[in-house]
Amino acid sequence: MAEPLVTCDLIIEAGWVVPVQPHGVVLENHAVVVSGDVIIDLLPASESAKKYSARKTVSRPEAVLLPGLVNAHTHNPMTLMRGVADDLPLMPWLQEHIWPIEGAIMGPEYVSDGVELAIAEMIRGGTTATNDNYFFPDAQAATYNKYGFRALVGLPIIDFPSAWAKSHAEYFDKACEVHDNYRRDALVRTAFAPHAPYTVCNENFDRIRVLSDQLDIPVHCHVHETAHEVEESIKLHGMRPIARLDQLGLWNDRMIAVHMTQLTDAEIALCADRGVSVVHCPQSNMKLASGFAPVEKLRRAGVNLAVGTDGCASNNDLDMFDEMRSAALLAKAVASDATALNAASALHIATLGGAKAIGMADLIGSIEIGKQADLICVDMGSIETQPMYNVISQLVYSCGRQQVSDVWIAGVAKLEQGQLLSMDSIALKQKAKHWHQRISSIQKV
């Protein structure tokens, strides 16, 4: 007598499944079975119909099914400033363009509209989780919640007043309030986001250390982005920023250290020893001429690595396929070693590495039974990915984000055969146009 069929919500059959964990594995003609928001099975497609009865079955014989990409460092509201000022050194870019614009438009409306546009771009490009870092985290969190997008929202701490908070105390009060409002949210979590060692004083870092311990949340910070930052810290504090953060008790496994282009071998060893995660932003580092992160050295030292696009005002997109490829290519050039950060490792840091960095390795980043169903299908049938000898190599070195056909977050479909679900593309473009006009008029003043 046949076993009775197990009821489930969704079966996704694909020509290839790349689960990321185990590392480098490609499974041909496999299916992922989803119940509610959870992955409950991964098995040959030929067996799934014998074992499960699904409310919906999606069949993608020409596609690769893999975990959604994790964009581990963004400033998503700035999507509305995409390419507003390019090819400039950091200071004129900030002082003559970004800050005057932000001064004029900063507020919850700008932040939520920017995040909305970013969510659409991320979903279309196969990103299912983001680590955001900007002002008005309440507006960010509300927007991620509204669209069912997984996010770690940074609670900004900076020594200067802004439209978000006028005093050090207000930054912390508001941070704790936002944290409190989302502490039981299914998709949105919070982290402290001290801007950088050069804009946050020891007292504020102390307070972040105490609160992040108490609340058990990560700390997301730009660290060693440029040589200038390191030099200034030596002048002012008598030590490099990492040494200072270590002295302040922040150099530990809660730390999400972004950029990290200036590192000694001792600092790399310290990252490994303390369990710090490093977010590599290769395109941002190149575009702003910040320096070259020693990615392969970090990897060999056992440091957890992740990938981030940075914000659209500097990069200028949220394309994690392009960023993953840039990471794989640049790592080889910097290490003078063509075997550095191979395709499987590049895919790992863009998925499970990112998940670990943002404290969600138990939930996302790989296709494993019991994990959340954050999944994407990438169509390999297009001319640009013919012929295909190695699936993972093709994903990293040949694929474009436009080949992403289907996206699920926590089991909910967000993109189906290239069509955005539950988002109105025309309304999004109208909002982008509105902000374009408003920001352009500020720029011209």
Next chain:
Amino acid sequence: MAEPLVTCDLIIEAGWVVPVQPHGVVLENHAVVVSGDVIIDLLPASESAKKYSARKTVSRPEAVLLPGLVNAHTHNPMTLMRGVADDLPLMPWLQEHIWPIEGAIMGPEYVSDGVELAIAEMIRGGTTATNDNYFFPDAQAATYNKYGFRALVGLPIIDFPSAWAKSHAEYFDKACEVHDNYRRDALVRTAFAPHAPYTVCNENFDRIRVLSDQLDIPVHCHVHETAHEVEESIKLHGMRPIARLDQLGLWNDRMIAVHMTQLTDAEIALCADRGVSVVHCPQSNMKLASGFAPVEKLRRAGVNLAVGTDGCASNNDLDMFDEMRSAALLAKAVASDATALNAASALHIATLGGAKAIGMADLIGSIEIGKQADLICVDMGSIETQPMYNVISQLVYSCGRQQVSDVWIAGVAKLEQGQLLSMDSIALKQKAKHWHQRISSIQKV
């Protein structure tokens, strides 16, 4: 009385026209007028209908119209080996993978099928001219001619026997024969393609110098790709490869020097002085860990620069948008200067710079009256390019090749609203599958 309308074949109206020449200019709501294969006017769209009567008018209000991209260094038959062996050092990659495969499959069928697949990928990605470098140039030239694709086909010269030619004499005899067969072709031209300084002897370089002068054709060569190449030349010839090529009389304005990652300031000055064109292949140089070309130094010295993807067995695509972006980003990092190779300059080297390198600056590379109608439309309406503050910045830093909607070569439509014309995508994929099976079976032996 109104002037009588001038008859023409095609009017393309676009939201923006970027002619490349003059540098950095963006014209809003303009039209390009084409008669036969030639651009006969560029004027405001509002005036084109008053002046011209066209057989066909194409209106793309959300698109940018610009000259087609020029891929200045490829090995297009190798498209059939896309990603066949990645993340390997040069010698194991060549000796254990590429050479054994080539040994088993090299011939006109493989070459023409590979070029066909490459043409489809190039057209879909907005590339309208290529500088190819491989064996069986007769099969390459015939395929470019068949599909009406503009190409400079390299006539290979290498000291070792191959399936194409058994002796030094046969290489030259066949080269001259192919040149002769295409000397009056509208779209296909030929160049000498000595493989590299380390695989071609002085006698063969001497002969190339004489023949390229007589036939008035360019010389396309890999030069200073790696530090190892330079060291070996010093051991064997007592001088660096550029010095040797200069002594042999080949370091002149016919020379298309590819890669050039190892350059002294004196060599940069010599390139400028002699009118050598340099083809930068940023992704190939990173992926093979060859080194960093000093692009901004070359640009400031006045050296003509072009961009190439290299072949799909090493890169692994023919995506000139991604390559142009990589060039712009990497140049800043290498120069430690965020203003290096700005967006307009990156677009220049991917169009007019490439055209000049391959000896076609009088024909293509910019939208100018009298030039060939090699044109592309890029749709800026997608979410990924919203909002748009600066058209050229958006083309370089945010655009993907999938946004290319329409392509013309010599006035003939090749892509219309994303659909390939006169090429059968299904047949192409079947051919790719056939070669995939054949090459996979060789690899496993």
